Amino acid sequence: MSEIQIVEAPPGVEGAGFFATSLDKAIGLARSYSLWPLPFATSCCGIEFMATMASTYDLSRFGAERLSFSPRQADLLMVMGTISKKMGPVLRQVYLQMAEPRWVMAVGACASSGGIFDTYSVLQGIDEVIPVDVYVPGCPPRPEAIIDGFIGIQKLVQTESLRRRNTPEYQKLLASYGIQ
Amino acid sequence: MSKITNEELLNSIKAKFDSDVTNISEPFGLLTLETSREKVLDLLTFLKTDAALQFIFLTDITAIHYPEAEKQIGVIYHVHSLVNNIRIRIKVFVADGDVKMPTATELWNGANWMERETYDLFGVVFEGHPDLRRILNVDDMTVFPMRKEYPLEDPNRVDKRDYFFGR
Numbered sequence: 001m002s003e004i005q006i007v008e009a010p011p012g013v014e015g016a017g018f019f020a021t022s023l024d025k026a027i028g029l030a031r032s033y034s035l036w037p038l039p040f041a042t043s044c045c046g047i048e049f050m051a052t053m054a055s056t057y058d059l060s061r062f063g064a065e066r067l068s069f070s071p072r073q074a075d076l077l078m079v080m081g082t083i084s085k086k087m088g089p090v091l092r093q094v095y096l097q098m099a100e101p102r103w104v105m106a107v108g109a110c111a112s113s114g115g116i117f118d119t120y121s122v123l124q125g126i127d128e129v130i131p132v133d134v135y136v137p138g139c140p141p142r143p144e145a146i147i148d149g150f151i152g153i154q155k156l157v158q159t160e161s162l163r164r165r166n167t168p169e170y171q172k173l174l175a176s177y178g179i180q
Numbered sequence: 181m182s183k184i185t186n187e188e189l190l191n192s193i194k195a196k197f198d199s200d201v202t203n204i205s206e207p208f209g210l211l212t213l214e215t216s217r218e219k220v221l222d223l224l225t226f227l228k229t230d231a232a233l234q235f236i237f238l239t240d241i242t243a244i245h246y247p248e249a250e251k252q253i254g255v256i257y258h259v260h261s262l263v264n265n266i267r268i269r270i271k272v273f274v275a276d277g278d279v280k281m282p283t284a285t286e287l288w289n290g291a292n293w294m295e296r297e298t299y300d301l302f303g304v305v306f307e308g309h310p311d312l313r314r315i316l317n318v319d320d321m322t323v324f325p326m327r328k329e330y331p332l333e334d335p336n337r338v339d340k341r342d343y344f345f346g347r
Binding site: 119122 | 316317318323325330331332333334336337339340
């Protein structure tokens with residue numbers, strides 16, 4: 001027997017020769033295990049992310065094998081490190097260049113809240129300029145914590161409706177950041 | 181070891197700028213002196229071009245703010261003689277409201293970014309600088325953050341409010 005485990009099928013109606021489920025769930029399943037992360041690494045959390053991608057922790061087990069260094073092909077923006085106020089517009093531009101559907105993960109204390117850098121030159125959390133889906137605490141977080149945050153993103157992807165971008169809540173959220 | 185001592189260096193400065201240098205001290209063996217805004221360029225030019233001294237390397241230009249002092253803002257030059265292996269520190273204090281200095285970019289091209297940084301953080305206006313604008317902070321910043329009257333912390337930070345800690 002093969003040792004390979006495959007994901008469970010989403011809930012649906014099963015019978016002889018057919019399986020029916022909603023398109024949301026099927027596509028959410030496919031999306032969640034083929035996320036293309038864009039690492040936006042500015043400091044030490046980026047080093048932890050390198051460990052997360054390397055063989056011991058191996059983020060590619062979760063389908064995130066392919067890092068996208070172009071925002072246009074990326075699904076998930078992973079912001080790792082201190083974002084200065086001068087970097088803020090750059091980060092926002094990267095986010096704007098990503099196509100829907102897109103998710104954002106703030107890794108580490110600095111990206112989440114400014115961390116120890118409570119100072120005039122540092123952005124006090126990236127949620128001042130772009131919406132964030134998952135926050136990973138730690139300074140820096142262990143690779144396990146980054147993986148936990150990534151699994152949180154996968155859960156979001158699986159349970160969100162297929163066209164989240166059309167929902168009023170989402171459009172209201174983006175409008176509060178002055179996007180669209 | 182330095183090829184000339186602080187004493188010899190001070191004597192050659194005194195020979196030319198006798199009463200223009202004040203508050204001479206040697207903290208940690210680094211010769212430190214104060215001069216006036218009018219004389220600082222002459223002094224720097226002398227240090228750089230003198231055949232024996234040859235202070236050809238400008239290590240840093242920075243500033244300091246003493247809110248209680250009469251002359252609040254001090255501009256500090258660190259100059260290094262690579263030939264003689266010796267350093268000197270020159271301070272110039274100016275009053276708040278009149279924070280202007282002559283530029284040193286004609287002596288050292290490297291002074292360009294150092295003066296921009298000093299302008300960015302302390303608001304010292306270097307007259308004659310070719311391109312005096314902010315270098316480190318965002319362009320639309322309206323304050324000079326290293327001056328004591330501006331708080332260091334970002335006002336948008338909410339998780340350090342006193343009521344979270346029962347204060």
